[in-house]
Amino acid sequence: MVGPSAKPAAWHPRLAGVAPCETAIILGSGWSSWAENLVIECSLDYSEVFRTQENSIANVPGHAGKLHVATWGECRLLVFQGRFHLYQGLTAAQVSQTAQLAHAMGTQRLVLTNAVGGIAPELMAGSFVIIKDHLNFQGDNPLRGLSPSPFIDLCNLYCTDFYPDLKIWADQQGIALHRGVLAAVVGPSYETPAEIRALERLGADVVSMSMVPEAIMARYLGLEVVGLSLVTNPAAGLSTDPLQHQEVLQCGQDAQAHSSLLLDQLLSYWTAAH
Secondary structure (H helix, E strand, O other): OOOOOOOOOOOOHHHOOOOOOOEEEEEOOOOHHHHHHOEEEEEEEHHHHOOOOOOOHHHOOOOOOEEEEEEEOOEEEEEEEOOOOHHHOOOHHHHOHHHHHHHHOOOOEEEEEEEEEEOOOOOOOOOEEEEEEEEEOOOOOOOOOOOOOOOOOOOOOEOOOOHHHHHHHHHHHOOOEEEEEEEEOOOOOOOOHHHHHHHHHOOOOEEEOOOHHHHHHHHHOOOEEEEEEEEEEEOOOOOOOOOOHHHHHHHHHHOHHHHHHHHHHHHHHHHHOO
């Protein structure tokens, strides 16, 4: 466990001499290809950086398990190409190692991307959602056992001030962009139709197995957070087709052009405000 002023227990010596990075990005399922167009300063495998023995990142298709120090325009980035999940047998604190390392590397902002199932009827596969709030149904919190006080306020956890401008831009590009509430579940099995109906009644627009642990830890450590999701499929019971992870990856590949443009524009608006 780490506190707000501490560094993660495990991080590679090569990062010790790296200059601070202003912004960190975690690339989830369907987002990995965005890193291919960056100017890379150095890259490390997750197995070189994190000591989590249960690290099975390579066993999750669509998650490269690579950490990059890179530049995007004049902005220095820490890019996590892939993430950890509770369904790998990890705790929420272990899942949030990426946010802890981002803080240790001097970042002030964290962009979290992931793939989600659409619950709200307007959220079709290939559309995007700026996360405005979340429902944590993962049964764990990365702040358990931390000191100083872990009783942090999660009101306005996700930054959305730039959304109106980004929405106008997205409409002009023919990119379907919405704002909504994310429900986070453990997985790895997909939800049942009854669970999706319950989540809908509770106010969820999309559902996933990620993002929330990193977001909570980032807020605890004083980082600003943005959540950006790609809808890759209708949630359980909202389509006659069975849910498959390959469908998630295929939708991410099909949406690659739009997701890259959208992430670039989001960074432009967000970093310009600082």
